[in-house]
Amino acid sequence: MTADQYSSLCIGVTGLNANDNPGPGIAVIRALKAGLGNGIRIVGLSYESMEPGIYMHELVDKTYQIPYPTAGTAALVERLEYIQEKEHLDLIIPNFDSELYNFIRIGPQLQQMGIKTFLPSHGQLALRDKINLGDFGRKHGFNIPADYKLYTIDDLKKATDELMFPLMIKGKFYEAYAAYTMDQAVKSFHQLGAAWGYPVIAQQLIRGTEINIAALGDGNGANISIIPMRKLYITDKGKAWAGVTIEDPKLIALADNFARATNWRGGYELEIMCDADDNLFILEINPRFPAWIYLTAAAGQNQPEALVKMAFGETLTPFTEYQVGKLFIRYSWDHVVDIADFQQISALGEL
Amino acid sequence: MTIFTKTPEPADPVIMKIKKNIATSENGFIFNPATGDSFSGNAIASAIILAMKNGDTEAQIKQSILAQYEVTAEQLNRDWDDWILQLKEANLLEF
Known part of the structure; x- marks a missing residue:
């Protein structure tokens, strides 16, 4: 074309x-x-x-x-x-x-x-699902916070015994809340179960720096584009309201390892927590472009444009450079x- | 009993290296592109970081400060230790 x-x-x-x-x-x-x-x-x-x-x-x-x-x-x-x-x-x-x-x-x-x-296949979609993320990480050598699937309040009690507070209580599809006490955990469990179905997931809370990576997999084990972004302003829903592109070879390697492990086809986002010892934990893998995807275009790697061309069968040379220090600030209007x-x-x- | 003491070798000039990719501006803004951290420094902070990036030794930088500002060597040494500590905490130094 x-x-x-x-x-x-x-x-x-x-x-x-x-x-x-x-x-x-x-x-x-x-x-x-x-x-x-x-x-x-x-x-x-x-x-x-x-x-x-x-x-x-x-x-x-x-x-x-x-x-x-x-x-x-x-x-x-x-x-x-x-x-x-x-x-x-x-x-x-x-x-x-x-x-x-x-x-x-x-x-x-x-x-x-x-x-x-x-788009990815159903198999690719399933393996990064929150429910399967722990198994996926163990199989492929990614750091994933310990988690526990919750179907009942009894499960929640077992999870808190095993993982200890504080915890993240996460909905099957969306939303997550930090819980520091059993009361908070029970409330989030019921709320998220009612909203998104079961299981609800309890995940060990990792403290550190929140980083997201937007990437585009070619379906053959490689990425066409990888843009890491450090969250600078985070809303009460945990969303980045401002962020800046950063440069760290470990983040690029992480996304490349993910593409190699999955042969991912299409856009995706890795949600990362970098702890005090510089360990990178994958908190979630979203199987589509993130809401901040325009930053990839602004930084020199227009991932949606590249996806269109790949959908039409064009073979693209992977991007290798982007502007570091490109900052976005979301606003309401x-x-x-x-x-x-x-x-x-x-x-x-x-x- | 004979006690042998090793003669101290001449000390290497101390060079505290700022990470290579740290971006600085004349107005004292410091950006770490690896982490996304940013800091605001004053004019002297900016000048010292620039000197460190250029590979100047601790002694050279201190000498330059002593020549330009009304400060005693003792005070400067104390401030320097504090400065290095801040750079370490900010993850801006290369080890």
């Missing part, structure tokens, strides 16, 4: 919830426009009417609501067939952990509809729209 052909692509993007716990969609779109130009057409795929990206018409040309992952793949395919008739999507970039299973599963159907993806827009997406499921 030539550069000109990329410039007129129609790309579907999920994760338009640019709120205080942001999905990556808006950052992905911003990077795509920075890399491929403003000629591309962006079709937002939303779940709820209050996702801010739906109303950001300078970035998102048109948005369609799609069924929640729990509705299953048949409902998703049906909705995407409708969207495809109107939009002629070339590619979809899903950005939520919870929707990936379905998008991977319908990959062949999407291909038949003329829609490309660049009151975007004002007419109630008619809200009415339309709510009533008709498209805007």
